[in-house]
Amino acid sequence: MLTDRYGNALSTTSDAARDSYIDGVDRLISADAGAEEAFRRAADADPGFALAYAGMARAAQISARGAEARAAIGKAEELASGSTGREQSHVAALSHLIAGRGGDAYKAILAHSADHPRDALVVQPCTGVFGLIGFSGQAGREAEQLAFLNRLAPHYGDDWWFGSVHAFAQVEAGQVRASIDTIERSLAQRPRNAHGAHIRAHIYYENGETAAGYDYIDQWREDYEKRAPLHCHISWHTALWAMEQDDWDRAWEVYEADVRPDGAWGPPINVLTDAASFLMRAELRGASPQTERWAQVSAYARKLFPEPGIAFADLHAALAHAMAGEAEALEKVIRDARGPAGALVSQCGAAFRAFANQSWTDTLASLTPVMAEHERLGGSRAQRDLLEFMYLCALLHLGQSAEAHRLIVMRRPKKVAAHGVAGL
Secondary structure, three states: OOEOOOOOEOOOOOHHHHHHHHHHHHHHHOOOOOHHHHHHHHHHHOOOOHHHHHHHHHHHHHOOOHHHHHHHHHHHHHHHOOOOHHHHHHHHHHHHHHOOOHHHHHHHHHHHHHHOOOOHHHHHHHOOOOOOOOOOOOOOHHHHHHHHHHHHHHHHOOOHHHHHHHHHHHHHOOOHHHHHHHHHHHHHHOOOOHHHHHHHHHHHHHOOOHHHHHHHHHHHHHHOOOOOOOHHHHHHHHHHHHHHOOOHHHHHHHHHHHHOOOOOOOOHHHHHHHHHHHHHHHHHOOOOOOHHHHHHHHHHHHHHOOOOOOHHHHHHHHHHHHHHOOHHHHHHHHHHOOOOOHHHHHHHHHHHHHHHOOOHHHHHHHHHHHHOOHHHHOOOHHHHHHHHHHHHHHHHHOOOHHHHHHHHHHHOHHHHHHOOOOOO
């Protein structure tokens, strides 16, 4: 019987289908362009191969093409009855995921990975800060993410993909030194793994190595296809580090070309969160008010995320609405935010409203309860520095510079040299 790269048996007798499927999996888990096309080639080579359609569904979902994802997973479900038990379980887990049943998907993936730990395409949705654990809204989710991957580590050995996601879990849990060894082994095997390069960038960020991080990721992205899933976010890192080095022309050039709505290509959640985050961090660092750019991001949020439901997206939508002066849209997020982290989103929305109105005391009052648990909102530590810097900015406006300095030294000591807030 044919097997995939991880030794899992495949219910196809077509070498071409097997080879295209392996290519699709590797492209998807490395955030490379062309995964969906590879899965389609696998289905063309063997129209009865259920996993080819499941792969197409997952690739379409990552690109936020929900109708196509649902159609593909429906086809996979039709075909799965004639496949192996592993493949039926594989399709069932991804079916929950694509239907938006996150809790059921998580339970199914835990059960599946216990029996089939090397089924990477099923394990992958539970990795990273945007995965089912990362977006769970639960306290301690960074520790849970690392524990989940630590359990699987013996099954993967020195696999390049697993090493990259394991390194991200390590760095987000504060194990920065260990993460360097892990990611370097991964990148040595597959330097063009976009997730690996992205995670290496986060390690540079957490170590406060601005120049080294910028040089690495800016060079790496030169050959990275714009239609690839992480292009927008890797560009965000480039723009952010250009700004930290006071190369404002380069920072805005990258923002306009590869981060802003209508300039970026990527999953809408990346476009929204990266654009709003960059604009806020630019203003915090001393840029003039970006009124027109904020209006563009707010309009994008209203179009692509009209109803609250994903805490990390709602957080950045609320920020864009507040800074654009879109009071009605902001109040909708504050009022309707839901899920395990919904109350935190509402609290942040109130803080953003106060910040936009330059009501510094109210900003602090709304942000203070959030600071102890903003991990629950999702995203990386690097992304959540937005909240840390807004808090410091409000303190400075109230004349509390000593307190602002004490807090950044205590909470984010490696970011002191980044000068993330003007006047600090």
